[in-house]
Amino acid sequence: MAMMAALALAAAAGGIGGARVDDPYIWLEDPYAPKALAWVEAENARTLAILEKDPGYQSLFDDALNIAEATDRVPAPSLVGGQVTNFWQDAGHVRGIWRTTSVAGYAQPVIAWQTVLDLDALSTAEKANWVWKGAQCEPIKEQRCLLSLSDGGEDATTQREFDLTTGQFVPEGFVLPKSKQGNAWEDADTLLVTRDWGPGTMTKSGYPFVVKRLKRGQPLTAAVEVxxxxxxxxxxxxxxxxxxxGNKAVLFGRDVDFFNNEQSILTPRGIVRLDMPKKVHxxxxxxxxxxxxxxxxxxxTPIKAGSLVSFDAKAAMGGKPVPTLIFAPNARQSVDSDSVDLTKSRVLATINDNVRGRIMAFGRSGTGWTGTRxxxxxxxxxxxxxxxxxxxxAYLNATSFLLPSTIFQADAAAGTATSLKVSPARFDASGLVSEQFEAISKDGTRVPYFIVHRAGPAPKGGWPTILDAYGGFEVSNTPSYRGITGKLWLERGGAYVLANIRGGGEFGPAWHEAALNINRQRAYDDFAAVGEDLVKRGFTSKPRLGITGGSNGGLLMGVELTQRPDLWSAVNINVPLLDMIRISKIAAGASWQGEYGDVAADPAVRAFWDKVSPYQQLNATSKLPMPYIFTTTKDDRVxxxxxxxxAARMKELGLPYLYYENTEGGHGSGANLKQTARTxxxxxxxxxxxxxxxAQ
Known part of the structure; x- marks a missing residue:
């Protein structure tokens, strides 16, 4: 019994055979434990006494808040049921309002909006702290919508049926209590719901895996599993x-891991599994x-990875879809999986070409597809x-580091796009230039990066520089306008760099897969190579080079802090993953084994992260620059x-650090504009x- 107890304790502390088995800080993993919150309060007080008392803080906060709350921001349009909707926050609408106008009305210089939901008023009336998480509307008439409302920014939401035509919640309408959940409108009176149905219905990652059919007027207990x-x-x-x-297809998907999924289709004879690739969007x-x-x-088939394709839904009901190619990118191109959508007659897709965007409209004639830029x-x-x-x-957006966002109204069939609204400049870009360079990584791979800086030669010692990257989950980092960075950093003499390291999606699946699992060191080597290239070119120097990243990018920051402390003088670690040995035991960490590997089941993965996981690499002999570590209490994802x-380990070892935890905000910088400005x-x-x- 004593041996079994010892083994259980060792497993709970990070496993057996790792770099360090004992972990005295597991109690900090409980987000709301009183002892943990008391620790957070003390750490916040220490950090705020330093940063908020800095003579420059108030000016930076005021500038950030002015940009966040600016009433001349261009409202993002969302087409629903032939009208334009927009969710808006400002100083008078802290939690936000949902509002509508017509397509013609949105094109006017001054838009006449009609508010359909005031989230501040709703929160006050219901004594709640609702955070907007979007609306999913019934796809035929697009008048009834399920609104997703979060308590303080969590991924878990409460979903309630709302009528856009009346601006009211539907009496006796669908209400889905708080859960991590998803749904689809099978018809106007039927939902296909996946949520926490009780014991045995949530995955080890903390997400639902049972889909039930819920009819209007039924209690949740009457929903039927499908x-x-x-x-x-x-x-x-x-x-x-x-x-x-009028064509309709009902699909069911199993996310086997973060990237692989199995798709099935509803047919007159039941649900049929589709014989197709597992890595699809x-x-x-x-x-x-x-x-x-x-x-x-x-x-x-001749269809290669990274291709945009289609198949006939009715013919696929036999279980064997036959793909038709829409677009195949070359080696320096990719289809942006976050920027593909459909109109009445066209498929619109953003094609990244050497990390520069192009939007193509693809139309179908006969059995083939043709594209127009x-x-x-x-x-x-x-x-x-x-x-x-x-x-x-369709509404499109074009932007760059120095070009404020411009909304275009497109006619996808005609292939036209007209500039409609231009966001006001948020910083003085005169004298600034944006350039693209390449660094050579440890294995010889060319890694592109962008730098924004003052024109002309760098000052002695180089520009104070912030280097940013993500490098994971096939996410593409592209050169978009960053008003806050421009106002708070570039205007004050700093430079900003965005690196397109492996692990991202800038050059398609191969660029992502090159840094998966035990090959992830390649992403970290790419990032360090960009830092070294910046110094080599004279743009900056180690005393003036800082780095920043969040979530998976926060993991990147932790690795760079512990692996290359010689190269950076500032490391900003946001909402991070840092303990890769216990990742599957913290929040939704088990869901990312497709990206990072399974530490518990694969000895090679365990061996890799034993040597790389930032939390386990901290030691008393470390000589590290002082990092700034930021997270949120309500982050139920990471x-x-x-x-x-x-932070607790750094304190134990006597290493310098600053730590701040926002008590709201979910997996982000804040639940409202003031919190975001403060962050x-x-x-x-x-x-x-x-x-x-x-560095002076």
Missing amino acids: FRGTEDDVGAGARVLVDAT IFGMLDGQIVLLTNEDWAG LPLPDNAATYLVSTDRTSDV GPGHARKF NALQMVYFKRQLMES
């Missing part, structure tokens, strides 16, 4: 695809064709903002435990002190 995954999956869910000609349906991006080769600015990042399945109206434990100001004060003042 599909399920397994507790070892990341999760499962349903989606309903509808196109402008499904976007919608046009003219009966289901449109998707495949991130692996489609076996038995929409007329948008060159040397800019481009994004789809919103589309309408019942028309060819969890605050990683950041807390890392930005604190971080910039830290960089100012480390790179502009300490």
Whole structure:
């Protein structure tokens, strides 16, 4: 019994055979434990006494808040039911309002909005702290919507049925209590719901895997199960695809891990598994064709990984979809999986070409697809903002480091795009230039990066520089306008760098997969290579070089802090992953084994992270620059435990650090604009002190 107890304690503390088994800070993993919150309060007080008392803080906060609350911001349009909706926050609407106008009304210089929901008033009336998490509308009439409302910014939401035409919650309408959950409208009176149904319905990652059919007027207990995954999956869910000609497809998906999923389709004879690649992103349906991006080769066909394709939904009900190529990128291109959408007659997609965006409109004639590039600015990042399945109206965004966001209204069928609204400049860009360079990584790979700096030669010692990257989950970092960074940093003499390291999606699936699992050191080597290249070119120097990243980028920061402390003088670690040995035991960490590997089941993965995991690499002999560590109590995705434990370990070892934890905000910088402004100001004060003042 004594031996079994010892083994259990060792496993709970991080496993057997690792770099360090004992972990005295597991108690900090509980977000709301009184002892942990008392620790947070003390750490916050210490950090705020330094950063908020800095003479430069108030000016930075005021600038950040003015930008965040500016009433001349361009409101982002979202097409719903032929009208434009927008969620808006400012000083008078801290939690925000949901409002509508017509397509013609949005094109006017002064938009006449109609408020349909005031979240501040609702929160006051219900004594709640609601944070907007979006709306999912019934896809035919698009008048009834399920609103997702979060308590303080958590991923878990309460979902309530809302009528856009009346501006009221539907009496006796659908109400889905708080849970991590998803849903799809099977018809106007039926939902396909995946949520916490009770014991045995949530995965080890903390996500639901049982889909039930819920009819209007039924209690949740009467919902009927129609599909399920397994507790070892990341999760499962349903989606309903509808196109402008009345075609409809009901799909069920099992997320086997973060990237691999199994798709099934509802047919007259039941649910049929589709024989297709497991690494896909499904976007919608046009003219009966289901449109998707495949991130692996489609076996038995010439379709290669990274291609945009379609297949006939009805023909696929036999279980064997036949793909048709829409677009195949070359080696320096990729289809942005976060920027593909459908109109009445076109598929719109952002194609990144050497990390510069192009939006293409693809139309179908006969059995093939042809593409047209929409007329948008060159040397800019481009994004789809919103589309309408019942028309060819679409809203697009073009931006760059020095070009404020511009909203274009496009006619996807005609291939036209007209500038509609330009965001006011938030900082003085005169004298600034943006350039693209390449660094050579440890294995010889060319790694591109962008730098924004003052024109002309660098001052002695170089510019105070912030180097930013993400490098994971196939996310592409593109050169977009960053008003806060411009105002708080570039205007004050700093330089900003964005690195496109492996692990991201800038060059398609191969660029991402090159840094998966035990190959992740490549991403960390890429980042260090960019830092070294900046110094080599004379842009900056080690005393003036700082780095920043959040979430997976926060893990990147932790690794760079512990692996290359010689290269940085400031390390900003946001909402991070830092304990990669216990990652599966903290918040939703088990869901990312497709990205990082399974420490518990794969000895090679365990061996890799034993040598790399930032929390385990801290030791008394470390000579590290002082990091600034930020997280939020209500982050139910990554969890605050990683950041807390890392700071506590640094304190134990006598290493310098600053730590701040926002008590709201979820997996982000804040639950409202003032919290976000404070987060930005604190971080910039830290960089100012480390790179502009300490480097003198």
